[in-house]
Structure formats: C-alpha cells, structure tokens
Amino acid sequence: MSAVSDLHHDDHHHDQPKGLTRWLTTTNHKDIGSMYLIFSFLMFLVGGVMALTIRAELFQPGLQFVKPEFFNQMTTLHGLIMVFGAIMPAAVGFANWMIPMLIGASDMAFARMNNWSFWLLVAGASLLVMSLFMPGGAPAAGWTFYPPLSVQGGMGVDFMILSVHILGISSIMGSINIIVTVLNMRAPGMTLMKMPMFCWTWLITAYLLIAVLPVLAGCVTMLLMDRHFGTSFFNAAGGGDPVMFQHIFWFFGHPEVYIIILPAFGIISQVLPVFSRKPLFGYHSMVYATGGIASMSFMVWAHHMFDTGMPAIGQLYFMYATMLIAVPTGVKVFNWLATMWRGAITFETPMLFAIGFLILFTLGGFTGLILSVAAVDIQLHDTYYVVAHFHYVMVAGALFSFFSGAYYWLPKWTGRMYSETLGKVHFWASMIFFNLTFFVQHFLGLAGMPRRIPDYPLQFADFNMISSIGAFGFGLSQLIFVWVVIRCLQGKGKAAPASPWESAETLEWTVPSPAPHHTFEVAPIVK
Amino acid sequence: MRQNRGWGGKGLLASALALCPWLAWAEYATNFQTPQSPIARQIYDLHMIILYICVAICVVVFGVLFYSLYAHRKSRGVKAAQFHESLTVEVIWTIIPFIILVLMAIPATKTILDMKDTSRPDMTIKVTGYQWKWHYEYINEEIGFFSTLKTTLAEIENRAQKQERYLLDVDNPLVVPVGKKVRVLLTANDVIHAWFVPALGVKQSTIPGFIRDTWFLAEKEGIYRGQCAELCGKDHAYMPIVVKVVSNTEYTAWIADQRKKLAAQQDDPNKVFAKEELITRGEKVYTANCAACHQANGKGGNGIPALDGSPVVRGAKAEQQTVLLKGRNGKMPAWAQLSNADLAAVMTYTRNSWGNSTGEVIQPKEFQEHRKTLGL
Amino acid sequence: MAKVQASPSSYYVPGPSYWPIQGSLALFLFALGSVTSMNDYPWGKFVMFAGLALIFHMMWGWFSEVIRESLDGKYSKRIDISFRWSMAWFIFSEVMFFAAFFGSLLYVRWITLPALSTFDQHAFQNLWGAFGGVWPSAGPIGSERFAPMEAWGLPALNTLILMVSGLTLTWAHWGIVQGKKTRTVVGLALTVALGATFLYCQATEYMHAYSHMNLKLTSGIYGSLFYIMTGFHGLHVTIGAIFLLVMLVRAMKNHFTPQHHFAFEAAAWYWHFVDVVWILLFIVVYVL
Numbered sequence A: 001m002s003a004v005s006d007l008h009h010d011d012h013h014h015d016q017p018k019g020l021t022r023w024l025t026t027t028n029h030k031d032i033g034s035m036y037l038i039f040s041f042l043m044f045l046v047g048g049v050m051a052l053t054i055r056a057e058l059f060q061p062g063l064q065f066v067k068p069e070f071f072n073q074m075t076t077l078h079g080l081i082m083v084f085g086a087i088m089p090a091a092v093g094f095a096n097w098m099i100p101m102l103i104g105a106s107d108m109a110f111a112r113m114n115n116w117s118f119w120l121l122v123a124g125a126s127l128l129v130m131s132l133f134m135p136g137g138a139p140a141a142g143w144t145f146y147p148p149l150s151v152q153g154g155m156g157v158d159f160m161i162l163s164v165h166i167l168g169i170s171s172i173m174g175s176i177n178i179i180v181t182v183l184n185m186r187a188p189g190m191t192l193m194k195m196p197m198f199c200w201t202w203l204i205t206a207y208l209l210i211a212v213l214p215v216l217a218g219c220v221t222m223l224l225m226d227r228h229f230g231t232s233f234f235n236a237a238g239g240g241d242p243v244m245f246q247h248i249f250w251f252f253g254h255p256e257v258y259i260i261i262l263p264a265f266g267i268i269s270q271v272l273p274v275f276s277r278k279p280l281f282g283y284h285s286m287v288y289a290t291g292g293i294a295s296m297s298f299m300v301w302a303h304h305m306f307d308t309g310m311p312a313i314g315q316l317y318f319m320y321a322t323m324l325i326a327v328p329t330g331v332k333v334f335n336w337l338a339t340m341w342r343g344a345i346t347f348e349t350p351m352l353f354a355i356g357f358l359i360l361f362t363l364g365g366f367t368g369l370i371l372s373v374a375a376v377d378i379q380l381h382d383t384y385y386v387v388a389h390f391h392y393v394m395v396a397g398a399l400f401s402f403f404s405g406a407y408y409w410l411p412k413w414t415g416r417m418y419s420e421t422l423g424k425v426h427f428w429a430s431m432i433f434f435n436l437t438f439f440v441q442h443f444l445g446l447a448g449m450p451r452r453i454p455d456y457p458l459q460f461a462d463f464n465m466i467s468s469i470g471a472f473g474f475g476l477s478q479l480i481f482v483w484v485v486i487r488c489l490q491g492k493g494k495a496a497p498a499s500p501w502e503s504a505e506t507l508e509w510t511v512p513s514p515a516p517h518h519t520f521e522v523a524p525i526v527k
Numbered sequence B: 001m002r003q004n005r006g007w008g009g010k011g012l013l014a015s016a017l018a019l020c021p022w023l024a025w026a027e028y029a030t031n032f033q034t035p036q037s038p039i040a041r042q043i044y045d046l047h048m049i050i051l052y053i054c055v056a057i058c059v060v061v062f063g064v065l066f067y068s069l070y071a072h073r074k075s076r077g078v079k080a081a082q083f084h085e086s087l088t089v090e091v092i093w094t095i096i097p098f099i100i101l102v103l104m105a106i107p108a109t110k111t112i113l114d115m116k117d118t119s120r121p122d123m124t125i126k127v128t129g130y131q132w133k134w135h136y137e138y139i140n141e142e143i144g145f146f147s148t149l150k151t152t153l154a155e156i157e158n159r160a161q162k163q164e165r166y167l168l169d170v171d172n173p174l175v176v177p178v179g180k181k182v183r184v185l186l187t188a189n190d191v192i193h194a195w196f197v198p199a200l201g202v203k204q205s206t207i208p209g210f211i212r213d214t215w216f217l218a219e220k221e222g223i224y225r226g227q228c229a230e231l232c233g234k235d236h237a238y239m240p241i242v243v244k245v246v247s248n249t250e251y252t253a254w255i256a257d258q259r260k261k262l263a264a265q266q267d268d269p270n271k272v273f274a275k276e277e278l279i280t281r282g283e284k285v286y287t288a289n290c291a292a293c294h295q296a297n298g299k300g301g302n303g304i305p306a307l308d309g310s311p312v313v314r315g316a317k318a319e320q321q322t323v324l325l326k327g328r329n330g331k332m333p334a335w336a337q338l339s340n341a342d343l344a345a346v347m348t349y350t351r352n353s354w355g356n357s358t359g360e361v362i363q364p365k366e367f368q369e370h371r372k373t374l375g376l
Numbered sequence C: 001m002a003k004v005q006a007s008p009s010s011y012y013v014p015g016p017s018y019w020p021i022q023g024s025l026a027l028f029l030f031a032l033g034s035v036t037s038m039n040d041y042p043w044g045k046f047v048m049f050a051g052l053a054l055i056f057h058m059m060w061g062w063f064s065e066v067i068r069e070s071l072d073g074k075y076s077k078r079i080d081i082s083f084r085w086s087m088a089w090f091i092f093s094e095v096m097f098f099a100a101f102f103g104s105l106l107y108v109r110w111i112t113l114p115a116l117s118t119f120d121q122h123a124f125q126n127l128w129g130a131f132g133g134v135w136p137s138a139g140p141i142g143s144e145r146f147a148p149m150e151a152w153g154l155p156a157l158n159t160l161i162l163m164v165s166g167l168t169l170t171w172a173h174w175g176i177v178q179g180k181k182t183r184t185v186v187g188l189a190l191t192v193a194l195g196a197t198f199l200y201c202q203a204t205e206y207m208h209a210y211s212h213m214n215l216k217l218t219s220g221i222y223g224s225l226f227y228i229m230t231g232f233h234g235l236h237v238t239i240g241a242i243f244l245l246v247m248l249v250r251a252m253k254n255h256f257t258p259q260h261h262f263a264f265e266a267a268a269w270y271w272h273f274v275d276v277v278w279i280l281l282f283i284v285v286y287v288l
C-alpha cells in the first residue's frame, strides 16, 4: 500500500506552478472552488449592474435612460447571467471546496476534468457577455428566449445559444464529477446516510443537472437550426409549434429552479444545527424530501404555461402536481424549525442569513403556491408578482444561503475570522433593502403590471419608485460583503482556529484553518 | 415564566401584523383590480381564500420560529436538547399540509372548469396580435380594425405632460355589449403576445399559426384596460388593450356606424388617385404601420434596413410590392391585410419621401393585379 | 460525528495540466467561429476550424496522457469504479439529449398537427385552409411535395447492421476476457467496419432523399425532425466508431488485460447505447 501512496505523493507535490499558470492548470479542488466562487461573484456584480439599469429606468414612468430594445437586452442578460453565471457556479464553488472535505476525500474524483469545467464556464460566460457588443445587440427575448421572438433577434442570440451549449457541457462534467466523488470517494465509515446534508442535496442536484441540461441543449440546437438552417421546429407554417419550445424549455426550466435551491437547502442544513447547538432534526426525512422534490420537479413544468391555452385537464394536472411540491418542501421547513427548537441559539452572521433565508424563502414558496393555482395564475402570469416570487426564492433563498455558507466557511477558507460587525450590518441592510425592493412588486403584479416593460402606466409609479430605491440600497449593501472578504484575504482580523464554531462537527473543522492545500490524503476513518 | 414566554411570542406576532402593509396602505392598489366579470370575481375570491390560508400557515410557522429564536437563545442560558428524530411529527407535518392543499384544490378546480368553458357564447371576436398593435375582427359582423396606442412619443420621452391614461389609451377600443358572453379567438401574426384585461379576468397568449380561445362577460358598462403580457419585442410596453363595454342599444348603433364607415373606406378599386393624395394618405399609413420599425425618418436601424435610399424602394416596383404583400425572411411582416389603396399610398409615400424621389405613383389597381400574380 | 484516523488512500490525483485550458479555448473559438460564419462573416470558418483543430489536438494529448497513466499502473480499483460511474452518467446525459428530440416528434404528431388542422374545435376559423395534418407532414405552407423515408429498404438493412455489430463487439469482449487477442482484434475490426458500412448507407440514403425524394432539411417539420434525429445519431455512430478504432489500436498494442480494460468496456457501452437509440429511431421515425 505504501508504494502506492508514495507514487501518489510524487505526482502532486512536485513543484506547484506559480502565478497565472497555477490557476490555469490547477487540479486542486480548493483552487478550483475558489475560482468558481470568485468568478460567480463577479458575474453577480455584472448581473447586478444590469438589474440596476432596469431599476433605474423603472424609477419613473417614461423613458429616461435606455431605449426599449436595450432594456430588453438588460432583462434578458440579467436573468441569464444571474442564473447561469452567478447562482449555479457559486453552488458548484461550494461543492468543490466543501464536498471533498465533508466526506474526507483527498480531492474530486476527476481533478483534471474539474479544471476544464471551470474554464469552460469562463468561456461560456464570456460569449454571453460578448453578445452585448455584437451588431443588433444582446439577445432580447427574455431569459426564456421564446421563439418566434428569439428567431427574429440578431447575432447576439447565436452567441447566447452557443454559450448555453458550453455552459451545459461545463455543468454536466461538473455534475458527473460531483456524483462520482460522493458515490466513490467517501472516507471509510462515511456511509451515505451519515453524509452531511450538503453532500446529499448536491448529489441530487447533480442528478437533476445531468437529466435536464441535455434537454436544454437539444432545445437551443433546434432554435439555432430554425434560425439558420431553414428547419421548422417552432414555426407553424412548416408544421412546428412555438408552444413546443416552451414545453421543452420548461422541462429543463422547472428542475432548474430546484437545481438552484437544493444546494442552498444543503448549506442551510449545515449552518442551522451548528448555531442551534443541536443535531439536524429528521435527517432521514430530509433526504427523502430532497429526493421527493427532485423527482416531482420533472412533472410540473407546464405551470409556467397556464396561459398558452392548454385544455382544462392539462391545467388541472399541472396545478395539482405543482401544489404537491409544497409537501416535501414543507417537511424541510418544519425540520429546520424543529432543529432550532429547544436548541441554544446564537446569532452570528451565518445564522442570521440562515434565519433570513428561512423566513423569506417560505414567503417566496407561498407566493409560488398561489401561482400554482392555475386560475389565479391567469391573472398573475407575466406580471411583477412572478418577478417578486422568484426573487424571494432565488435572491432571499439561494443568494442568502450562499452568504450564510460563505460567512460560515470563510474562516476555513482564509484562516481569518471575518468582522462580525460588518457581517451583521451586511445582513440587516440586505434584509431591509431586499424587502423594500421586492415586497412591493407583489402589489404591482396583483394590480396588473406586466413584467419586461421599460415603461408603465402612472398607477404603478409609487411602488416602482420604492422598489428602485430598495434595489440601489441592496446593491450597495453587497459592497460590504466585498469588503469583508477582502479583509479576510488580506489576512486582517483574528486568526481562525481549526474549529471556530463551538458545536461544528463535520470533517472540515478537523483540519487547520486555512485548510492546507491538500487535505485527507490519508482518508480519515469515520465512526 | 411560561406565561411570559407565550406573551413574548404573541407580542412579536402582533407587531408583525401591525406592520402588515395591507392595513397601513389601504389607499394604494395592493390587490387585484375590482373584478368586473364572473370569472374575475371567482378568481378574486379564490385568491383571497388561498391568501388567507397561507397567511394563517405563516402565522403558525413564523410564530414557532420567533418563539424559538426568543426562548431558545443561548444568551438566556438555556442548554440545548439533543433530540433529533420523531416519526410521529414527520408524519403529521406531511399529512396536514397535504390535507390543506386538497382543500385549496377544490375551489380552484371549479374556477378552472368555468374559466375554460367557452361553449355557447353570445358573440365571437377574433383578436390578432401584431408587433405592436391589436387587430379585432367581429366574426359575424364583418367588421375589423386595428387598435394602436394613442399616447404620444413626446409623453413617453418626457417632453410633454403625461396624460392620466398614459400608455393605456388606444385609437379604436374593442366595443362589446354588457352582459353578453363574448368568446375571444386569439392568434398572432408575428410573435407571441398575450391579451390581458385584468378586470375581466382574461389573459391568453396569442400564438402565431394557432388559434386559442377564452371568454368573458362584462357585468357593468365602462372602460377596462390592460396591456400586452408576453414579451414581444421592443414596443411590448406600448400595445395596450382597451375594452369599452356599452349597453345593447349602443352596441347595435356602434355596429351600424362601423359598417357605414367601412363602406365609405372601401375605395373603388379602379379609382385613380392624385400623387399628393396618395402621399398624404401614405404618410398616415406609414406612421401607423411602418414607423415602429423603419422609423419616421425612414432610417431604420437595429437590424431593420433603411427605406431611405433602399435599392428595393428605389428599384423595380414589382419587387417592393412583393415585399409588402408577402413580407420577407420572417422579419418584415406581410401587409396583405391592408387595402390596395393603403398599400398604394404607402408605397408611393416611401418612393417620394426623405432622400427618395423616384417621382413614381402607384395606383391601387397595380396592387390588385400584383396580388393576383402572387396568388393572394 | 467524525474522528480522524489514519487509513491509507490510493486515489491518484493528476498534477497541473494544460489540456483543460486548451480545451476551453478551443471550444470558445469553435463557438465564436461557428456563430460568425453562420452570420456570414467570411473569417468565421477559419476561427471555427482553428477551434476544431485545437479540440482534436487536446483530445489526442489528453487521452494519450490518460492511457500513459493507466499503463503506468496509477489507476487503482477505486479509480476504475470512478470511470464506470462517470461513463454511465455520461451515457445517461446522452439519453436525455435524444429524449428531447423523441419528445418533440411525439409532441408534433400528437398535439401540434391535430391542432393545426382542426376545424371545429375553434369553430368558424381555421387558419390553414384544408390542411389535413397527416403525418408525415411538411406543415401547411410546406407546399413542395416530398416522399417520406421508407422503413423497409436501407433503414431496415442498417438496423440489421447495427445489431450484428453489437454481436461482434460482444465477441471481441470475450476475446479480452479470455485473453485471446486475435479474437479481440478481429471482433473489433468487424465492428468498426460494420459501423462504417452503416454510415455509408446513411449517407447514400441522405443523397437519395435530397436528389430523388425532395426530402430536405427544409421540408417542414418532417424534414427537420428526420434529419436532426438521424443526423445526431449518425454523429454518435461516428464518434463511437472512432472510439472503437482507438480500442482496436490499443488492443493490438496489448493494452488490455482480462482484468483491466475499462476503456474497451466504455466504448462498448457507448456502442450499445448508439445501437439502442437506433432501434428506437427505426421504430419511431421510420416505421410508425
């Protein structure tokens, strides 16, 4: 045995490349995880600036800053960049850093391919951003790019299509890597049912990704063919159907939203028990609930299409199926509550964000439930109510949980304690401005304000103004986070002990902070 | 002690409720528009039921959460319990939500079935979405017209005071009689749009190449407004829907009136117009139909070719006629639905405006003939 | 929950490598090149081919490295399991890719065409005149007549070819397991040849369709679906055949042992997957 580990030693402790080369060629899961996290945060800023452009234009009725066609490009790119460039890669970043450490593995199963996944992400995201500078501008048919509108668009749409292909390849490889790591690289004794919840949610997320990204690839391929090679997939004149596009898109799109939220659930399940000083309640039912959410997510897609005119039986089926997802999601929420119940709770920043998540995600879930009722959705579809719904689940859901996770693991990543004061300010500012921005959008939607418009009738003016003020506040608040992280990276702040949280029990806290470049080269034995 | 804890929880709850925006901002529109049709009312009530159930669940869930945050915080010196499993509670909190959902689904099902029941209408109207206007056709009345935004560019660009009905006013509203079940057939000419009138409880996407249907019955006379609700390109914000609900007698009168107007508009196909006449008429047609893309100054832009200086406009007549009647490459719409006189006018206008000065005059008859050669 | 203790690990983690970054750059150029050439930029295709060349170079280099590592004995049993899992999940992703097209075909036949040709459901109005919506259809405006592909000619022969190739491949596998090299080599060579024959027949069929049947990519929804489904399948056969060809060369170089030959098995799994997709295609696209 020792012969093997010697050999293994030679191979990756030989000279570590320096500078840029290190990042271009690295096969180390921590390096790659850091790159994912930093890159996704940069994309969040880019997408955020686009959101601010949207909100600035909507500050008042009338056209002030941008032309309608540019506004549509901003909406489209904002959605695409936030979903594919910010939230999903951030989740992969967490997976890269934490999964090997949580299960006691030395690295990801395919370390070289891991690097490829990351750099493909950069390639894909660059294509997406480049589309802005093409003749005819960026794609402007919304992040759902429904044909025939997307067939009308210019070269930017082709950039987007190819970018989706590349991002898809990147995510599929990343997901295969994660699945294989979880299934095959666990330390002795780390059975599946002992694995930290985050590994479980990612295992299931990766499965979802592998199942639906190829479908999206097929979908955009057909769109590309319709645009350039004279096919008629989505064109009634040739016997095709624009609504078919929507079915295929949402067959991907709905599981996609759980792809966004499941890793977030995982992080919350790591954080809540630690700061409640009590084990996670109902571990088994959490696993089953996650599996339930994932399998049901394939059967509900057409709730995004209630107004396309499907027969009553279709509306009823998709309504019932969608409503049912509230059950396993509810199980998760209740288990989290039970975890906190009779614990000994402290309110460090990760915990604050986790609690913020719990409240706001539940609100977003409820508005989702209201949307799932087909008759009500007929009034609310494509209004700001939907915009409010998905920002509650994606910003206050996914993003907040990533902040929670970032604060929780920053000491492990950087070896420094973040500033608790700044962290708390970040939380409260985010919490207040988030609600200022998005709560009022419910009212706008109920009153009938359509989404994706650069200009609106006067009755919507007040709430839009509030929302825009909130958005700028929310954006500025994120700069606090940038500051907190930079301080840690610069080595300012208290040095972090191996385990700064008193009741954290997972494996990553057994190694020093910052985590050394290679951990668990000798697998721990878990009892 | 226990008593106290309980009160703490309730106090938090009470203050949360007091902050509840519904109560504080009563004068703002924070709910659906007042329903004006049976379906809109059903939806309104359905939404209220579900909302109240959700609020009730929230009160319970957040009540527990805040109580726990208050009572089980470490700074009070509590010691953490270590329980972490209970099959009983898991089963309970699986079954109770399920039952609540079934209860919600029952009224929802009824509303959906009513909403989808388009049988036995009193009248039928066909709605066609265009980039960026609506076309209405009264199926049995042989009346049809376009309905476009009335708000001026100056208002949009903040060069003029915005009217009260900013972005919600059109030149020709859809007129329907009160208390009649109106079936709406919907399709589109170019991309997907959605026909949305909140107060009447209708929203339906219009899908090019397919016909979908929905219905409404307006209970009160009045004017109801809505907007296109599916992203359809740059002027998606600028294609409102206005439905004018009138009494039966008014409606009959309106129909008669429309018929007369249409008859007057029906030009004699053989009529020969003077150049000036065509150009003035052509400018109107151009502003209403073409300027959205090719711009008032004929310069186009953003992937849309300029007509000013275009080889097609300056070249052979037949080619431009074909482009106008059949559209091109799926990007330039077909305009066969315009009358020959309008087409002749707009073509004459394009050939004699901006930098174009071919001096040519196109007469309606030429379009009549060209339609035949194209087999239209 | 966890206590750290020593336990030897033997999972080989490769060192820094330039292949991935080259692969990313390559795909980026390929995408950029294809987009620009589709939009009529004359230089687009050069960028595209540069990208392709880089991709092939990367694959050659990367796979060579993997083969070297494998021959050096760096791959433990555990890594072998990783490879198995990853290949299985990769094939699953391919299944889902084809599922999108099968789904589209069924959707068009069951939902779209009836909706385009119904008169009564939406009374009064029918947008497309007397369009009957009978499959195979080029849609209401696809006026040019075409002949649909007949199942029981070349396509049936092709089905047979692929099924036989599945058998020869299994025969080759037995060769490895029993350490009979000649059998492996002959079996693989036969399989590759059958794959090539399949592709040849497919190309003939396409040519025939274009020149005699007026069945083109642009022949409405039937043409679109026919070519995209058979086309992507053909691409996968090509990839599979190249994969097998590499295995043939490696078999000749004695790379495989009865215990240790996952690369061969991966190729075989892939080939069987392509085989199954064809049978489904044959039924859904040609026969039904």
Ligand code: HEA
Pocket (backbone or CB within 6 Å): A144, A257, A258, A260, A261, A303, A304, A322, A323, A325, A326, A327, A329, A330, A331, A333, A361, A362, A363, A364, A365, A366, A367, A368, A369, A371, A372, A373, A377, A380, A381, A382, A386, A389, A390, A393, A394, A397, A398, B057, B061, B096, B097, B098, B100, B101
């Ligand atoms: C993270 C992403 C995420 C998540 C988790 C969800 C979760 C849910 N979503 Fe949402 N959704 C989106 C992202 C997400 N959504 C996006 C991006 C869009 C718009 C896309 C676009 O058009 O651009 C959208 C749109 C959308 C629509 C279409 C609206 C429209 O366009 O007309 C619908 C309709 O059914 C819907 C429903 C739901 C439901 C029922 C859930 C459920 O999973 C929620 C379940 C949770 C709860 C219900 C709360 C907790 C439960 C309890 C406390 C138990 C007790 C509860 C009861 C008994 C009721 N969503």
Ligand code: HEA
Pocket (backbone or CB within 6 Å): A044, A045, A046, A047, A048, A049, A051, A052, A054, A055, A075, A076, A078, A079, A080, A082, A083, A087, A141, A142, A143, A144, A387, A391, A394, A395, A398, A399, A437, A451, A452, A453, A471, A472, A473, A474, A475, A476, A478, A479
């Ligand atoms: C997870 C994904 C995600 C995230 C994080 C966000 C974040 C935000 N979103 Fe977005 N959004 C979507 C996903 C997301 N969104 C999607 C999918 C759509 C649908 C698109 C479509 O219709 O096709 C959408 C659409 C959408 C709309 C509707 C647009 C329309 O219909 O036309 C609006 C409008 O208010 C909006 C606002 C915001 C705001 C204010 C934020 C904020 O949270 C952003 C905050 C971040 C920053 C602001 C950047 C950081 C700060 C700086 C760089 C410093 C500089 C700051 C200042 C000077 C103040 N989003």
Ligand code: CUA
Pocket (backbone or CB within 6 Å): B129, B130, B132, B192, B193, B194, B228, B229, B230, B231, B232, B233, B235, B236, B237, B239
């Ligand atoms: Cu028409 Cu939006």
Ligand SMILES: [Cu+2]
Pocket (backbone or CB within 6 Å): A253, A254, A257, A301, A303, A304
């Ligand atoms: Cu959904």
